[in-house]
Amino acid sequence: MRVGIGYDVHKLVEGRKLILGGVHIEYDKGLLGHSDADVLIHAIMDSMLGALALGDIGKHFPDNDVKYKGISSMKLLRKVNELIHDRGYRVNNIDSIIVAQEPKIAPYIEEMRSNISSILNIPVDDISIKATTTERLGFEGRKEGISAHSICTLCKK
Ligand SMILES: Nc1ccn([C@@H]2O[C@H](COP(=O)(O)O)[C@@H](O)[C@H]2O)c(=O)n1
């Protein structure tokens, strides 16, 4: 069994779509990034890579490579899953948390779990996604950005 952690932050700006866990969430701002800036999926990918000491997403998908401009992070998740499988491992379980003052994430969590489950080909019960505010403290609390944390375990296939 291997364990990895992941953390990511993206800035909230006007004129971008808000994509979290592969779900488009109606909001007046979206996250800024080279890709679709899906901060939850980025944290999850880093936890998967970390579990096998494979570096981070910036190493595998450089943010100066035009190939990744505007790319769906779900496509990157599929690639990270292939890397894990190529090394003889599969995801055992994921626990994650989205830190956002707004918008309300709870109504979208089941769709996010389902999206991730179908990419990783593991049961939704092995994927946990939670959300919290910071009671208006810090950059998330000021609605300047959204962060996400993830921990995952991998087991041998
Ligand atoms: N962006 C968010 C933040 C929180 N939630 C849900 O609300 C609950 C209460 O949040 P607190 O930060 O006040 O503890 C939390 O447990 C989540 O279920 C949310 O949906 N979206």
Ligand SMILES: C[C@@]1(CO)OP(=O)(O)OP(=O)(O)OC[C@H]1O
């Ligand atoms: C996802 C990548 C893809 O180029 O770009 P960004 O959307 O900017 O996201 P970041 O969390 O900065 O990670 C770097 C890159 O891997």
